[in-house]
Amino acid sequence: MGFFLIIFTSILMFLFLTLSLFILKIFTGKSIRDPNYPPVKGTVFHMFLYFNRLYDYQTEVAKTHSTFRLLVPDHSEVYTADTRNIEHVLKTNFASYSKGAFTQSILSDIFGQGIFLVDGEKWKQQRKLASFEFSTRVLRDVSCSVFRRNAAKLVRVVFGISSSGGVFDMQDLLMRCTLDSIFKVGFGIELHCLEGSSQEGTAFMKAFDESTALTYFRYIDPFWKLKRIFNLGSEASLKKYVKVMDDFVNQVISSKRRLQEEQKDVIDKEDILSRFLLESAKNPEEMNDKYLRDIILSFMFAGKDTSANTLSWFFYMLSKNPLIQEKVVQEVRDVVGNQVGEAKVDEFVENITEETLERMHYLHAALTETLRLYPAVPIAGPRICLGKDFAYRQMKIVAMALLSFFRFKLADETKPVTYRTMFTLHIDGSLPMIAVPRTT
Numbered sequence: 001m002g003f004f005l006i007i008f009t010s011i012l013m014f015l016f017l018t019l020s021l022f023i024l025k026i027f028t029g030k031s032i033r034d035p036n037y038p039p040v041k042g043t044v045f046h047m048f049l050y051f052n053r054l055y056d057y058q059t060e061v062a063k064t065h066s067t068f069r070l071l072v073p074d075h076s077e078v079y080t081a082d083t084r085n086i087e088h089v090l091k092t093n094f095a096s097y098s099k100g101a102f103t104q105s106i107l108s109d110i111f112g113q114g115i116f117l118v119d120g121e122k123w124k125q126q127r128k129l130a131s132f133e134f135s136t137r138v139l140r141d142v143s144c145s146v147f148r149r150n151a152a153k154l155v156r157v158v159f160g161i162s163s164s165g166g167v168f169d170m171q172d173l174l175m176r177c178t179l180d181s182i183f184k185v186g187f188g189i190e191l192h193c194l195e196g197s198s199q200e201g202t203a204f205m206k207a208f209d210e211s212t213a214l215t216y217f218r219y220i221d222p223f224w225k226l227k228r229i230f231n232l233g234s235e236a237s238l239k240k241y242v243k244v245m246d247d248f249v250n251q252v253i254s255s256k257r258r259l260q261e262e263q264k265d266v267i268d269k270e271d272i273l274s275r276f277l278l279e280s281a282k283n284p285e286e287m288n289d290k291y292l293r294d295i296i297l298s299f300m301f302a303g304k305d306t307s308a309n310t311l312s313w314f315f316y317m318l319s320k321n322p323l324i325q326e327k328v329v330q331e332v333r334d335v336v337g338n339q340v341g342e343a344k345v346d347e348f349v350e351n352i353t354e355e356t357l358e359r360m361h362y363l364h365a366a367l368t369e370t371l372r373l374y375p376a377v378p379i380a381g382p383r384i385c386l387g388k389d390f391a392y393r394q395m396k397i398v399a400m401a402l403l404s405f406f407r408f409k410l411a412d413e414t415k416p417v418t419y420r421t422m423f424t425l426h427i428d429g430s431l432p433m434i435a436v437p438r439t440t
């Protein structure tokens with residue numbers, strides 16, 4: 001009995017000491033009352049308490065204090081919704097801001113040395129290569145035709161489901177569609193995830209979603225490093241998922257390298273990965289396969305979740321506001337024309353051009369309003385997105401194709417729809433919908 005009491009008391013003492021140390025690390029050296037710093041409006045305990053609706057909590061605080069701090073061990077996090085500060089960070093004083101060691105330690109298992117995490121020369125090198133790639137006419141044309149093809153595939157998949165009156169998860173379909181698109185445009189690879197024929201692709205998608213969600217939890221989990229060392233709980237799951245992703249991406253790199261070897265004379269520079277591979281040939285030490293893996297995962301993350309999440313919320317909002325849905329359809333018909341029935345899908349998407357996309361003002365505004373209400377990246381780091389035009393192009397083409405052929409409704413109007421707290425604004429669970437084919 002005495003032995004157990006000693007063990008029990010020791011555990012209590014250990015917990016007490018750990019908690020005291022933790023609290024000390026949260027509050028010391030933070031200039032809490034200094035008016036030169038943004039006011040402190042909470043701690044990591046609040047983030048933990050409100051985790052499931054963290055962005056609502058932060059928005060509530062921002063309504064009264066547009067710039068504020070939340071204290072976490074060893075540093076404080078500054079949040080701002082003040083446009084003057086945003087301009088200061090993104091533009092006027094950009095050089096003073098970096099991603100920093102804290103974010104890098106949390107995210108490096110997924111993004112390694114990818115563009116989202118690196119600072120300094122490495123960032124400049126990736127940003128320069130990628131900016132060049134994004135600004136080319138070739139990328140614009142290739143991406144447009146890939147988006148059109150995948151949008152047509154998506155419409156056919158929805159025709160298949162709607163003919164049997166079925167309910168489908170809109171978010172899942174959109175994720176598959178944007179994953180196929182970024183793989184083709186970014187890495188020159190046809191994944192066929194939308195048709196469901198790629199089992200590895202589906203497993204990879206799940207591994208990626210779960211890894212990003214588990215990684216996000218590290219921000220409020222003081223024990224994550226300890227759990228990682230002992231391979232426990234969420235860290236053990238994360239390790240498994242990261243392995244699935246690594247295996248998949250390593251396969252992509254080796255098949256791409258093989259392809260480039262075989263076609264030495266006609267080196268394909270149409271995709272982002274090929275451009276990085278060409279660079280890696282000049283500097284193989286630094287740009288090894290691990291580095292390429294980090295680049296692939298970063299671009300995939302940037303290109304898939306953001307656009308698919310925004311489109312999911314967009315279709316959710318259109319289902320809640322059927323009049324707006326019809327106004328968008330009217331604009332599609334005015335600009336591109338009216339087609340009905342599955343046989344007309346290819347003809348319809350062929351008529352979507354750069355010029356017609358430019359004329360879709362109402363759709364553009366509706367997507368932008370969706371981004372205001374449901375920001376795909378709720379917490380904006382210090383950098384400007386590279387893929388804005390790419391994202392709007394894809395979102396418009398997919399929205400135009402789907403809305404032209406179907407009227408969308410929520411499968412269950414009473415089911416609450418909310419987000420899952422992670423880097424991007426995923427709809428929690430699924431978005432079950434019904435699509436009714438348009439007949440006129």
Ligand code: HEM
Nearest residue numbers: 115302303306307310376377380381382383385386387391
């Ligand atoms: C609705 C769609 C999108 C939204 C809301 C969005 C938002 C953002 C935000 C807020 C950042 C800054 C992150 C930070 O500083 O930590 C960012 C960065 C970035 N975005 Fe996007 N993005 C979208 C789509 C895309 C797409 C489709 C691509 C490419 C295919 C892309 C490529 C990038 C890249 C490469 C960066 C990193 C820039 C850097 O670190 O220099 N984005 N995006």
